[in-house]
Every structure is written in C-alpha cells, then in structure tokens.
Amino acid sequence: MKYQKIPEATIRRLSRYSRCLEEIEQAGEGVVSSAQLATRCMVNAAQVRKDLAYFGEFGIRGVGYYVKDLLSDIKKILGSNKEWRMAVIGIGNLGSALLSYKDFLKQNYKIVAAFDIDPPSVIGRVSEKLGKPVEVIHINRLKEVAKERRIEIGLITTPPSEAQSVADLLVEAEVKGILNFAPTQIIVPEGFVAKDVFFTTILDNLAYLLSNN
Template sequence: MVPLKSEHIPRATIKRLALYVQILETFSREGAEVVSSETLAKACNVNPSQIRKDLAYFGEFGVRGVGYYVKDLVSSIKQSLGINRPWRAALVGVGNLGKALLRHQDFRRRGFHIVGAFDCDPFKIGEEISGLEVICSRRLKDIVKEKDIEMGLITTPAERAQRACNYLTEAGVRGIINFAPARIEAPDHVHVEYVDFFHHLYAVAFNITLDRQSD
C-alpha cells in the first residue's frame, strides 16, 4: 500500500478517489494514455485543485506540463485504496436486491468477488444464483473461514439486518456494506458503510422542488 502523508483523510476524498478510478478506466478503454488535471476534473465535476489536493495525501503524481499517465495513476490510486487485489465477500439476504447484486457483473470486474450467498428462508436455501448456492445463514461462520471472506453485504429486510450483522461479525468479517434500511451495531473494529437509495431519491426530489420554486 502507498504510504500516506497523513492518516486523517476525509471520507469525501476517498469517495472522489473511487470516482477518479472509474473515470480514468473509461479514458483508458478509449485509448487515452495521458490526461490533464483539467480534463479529469471536468469529467469528475470537480475543480483541478481538488484533484491535486486529493492525490497529495498519497504522494506526488503527474508531470508538470504533461499531466497524468492514465494507467500509472489508476494503479497508484488502487494501491492507495487497497483495491489492487481481489476482495472476497459474503452476501446475506437473497431477496430481489440480493439477487440483483449477485448477478451484477461489475463486482468481479472491479475486484470484489461475492463468493457466498446466505439466507435464513428455507425456501431459498439450496437455490442457485449466478453459480452460487444459497446457504443457511447459520453456516456463515464456517464458510467465511473456509473461503477467506473479509467483508459482508447485507441485503435483508430492515428487521433482519442486525441479525445478519451479528452473523457476519461473529464469523470474523472486518467490513460490512449495509443496504438494508436500518442502522446496525457492530464492534468497533468492524467498518460499516450504509447504502440507502432513499437518501439519493430525497436529494433529487429536493433539488427538483427547488428548481420549480425558482422558475
């Protein structure tokens, strides 16, 4: 991992770095070898100074008067974020959302391999989705150890999210992405991120409302 110039890196910076990787990979697929901070900033809807500030947490990048070498910058950011290697994940809650995520091809392409699917519904256990057999959640601890799983995705209904979190933390995962519309309690050493689609829907609805009021 690239040594950090500071341990206090804003969460917003981490999110922007993930966006930079996505945009830079698009540039690379289109054949670009070098990109200026201005071009990258425009594509990411930020200003060039913000990009330079974000990258400065991890070292010096780019060549004055030339720009950034796309493949080198992608590699450096991935190494900085710790995503320059595969990550193995378990998904708990094989409902409609869970099934959609299991079928989502971008997870594997971006280095996140969902290698276990779990549910407590006896009618779902044994079902096969995208090459994975749905396993009873009570077996999660054994499977996590067997498959060296480091993170979990929770896609259960809200009322079952905490139980899913308990299964995952007791199994030894170090990070959880919670898609369920509920807050969960996890040990301090377990990193938890929330994905709530309604937050984005509320934000869009609010901005549309503001636009209408100003018309």
C-alpha cells in the same frame, strides 16, 4: 508522506478518478493533465491535485500524469487492486439482483457465498440466474463458511428487522466490512466498518430538490 486524516470526500473522488482513468486508458491516451481529468470528473483541477497530494507526488510538471501509472497508484491507495471476497446475506429480490449484478463481478469485488435463513426455497432461483451458480447456504453455517472462503465483506440484504442480528453474526465471524442495504442503522464494534446504502435517503434527496427548484 507524513500522516494526515484523509477526508471521506477525497476517497469518493479517487474512486471517480479511477473510473474516469479507466475510460481514458480505454481511449488509448497515455498521459492526462489534472485539468482534463477534472473536466471529465466535473471537479476543479486544483481539487484533483490536492486529492492526490495527500498520498504523494504522481505527476510530472509540464507534462501531466501517466494514465496507466496513476490508475495503478490510485487503485493501490484505495485497496481496489486486490480481490475482495464478499458474501450476500438474505437472498430475496435485492440479494438475488446483487448476485447477478455484472458490474460487481467485472471488477475485483467477487461474491463467493450466499446465505439465507431458508435456503431450499431460493436455491433454484439463484443458480438459474448465474453462469456459475452460487450455492445458497443456511445462515447458521455463516461463521464456518466465512473462515473457509476467506470472506472480508458482507452485504446485508435481509429485511430491516434482521439486519442488526446478521451484522452481529458477521462481526462474530470476523468479517470486517459490512455493506447494509436494509433501511435501518446498524452498529458494529471498533475495528469493523459498516456502510449503509439507503435508497430512500437518496429518493428523499431527489424529492427535496424537485420540490424546491
């Protein structure tokens, strides 16, 4: 398997295959063909095979793919077979929601810390919402706590005006991955990865499609 640049679209689809394979596994199927998986994921069957081909050979000709093995292989590729430790910074409405959003927790993405500039005002609300309350810590302890708790991903849920400075703090704390929910573009140095999640972009997209169809 020699090196090649992997398209981002391929990675997104692998995540989709992963979700579908979990459903297929739940349903008790032991083997699945690229055609079946493709139908379920609403993509082309050749696409499924091409995507997998970037990383090796996982199927058996004339048979298909062993569901359990393929799922495990894809998770290994994505890096979603390990546990990822995350922190939420900015415990407003969105931050609180993420803290109690079950679908993060059922997977291997664990929120193990919460930070805010004004912790006392939010401590009550947060612990009330969770079985295991996450203590909200003052942001000036971020670097220290990030080391202590081996945090690898930071979720920025502050107002946009604070997003970049929070990103800078995360970089300083060597938190390599950032997911930014604030509606402003943030910049991080080489070696760090930042992804933006702009609800308004998605809504604009929807608005366009609704206006022009």
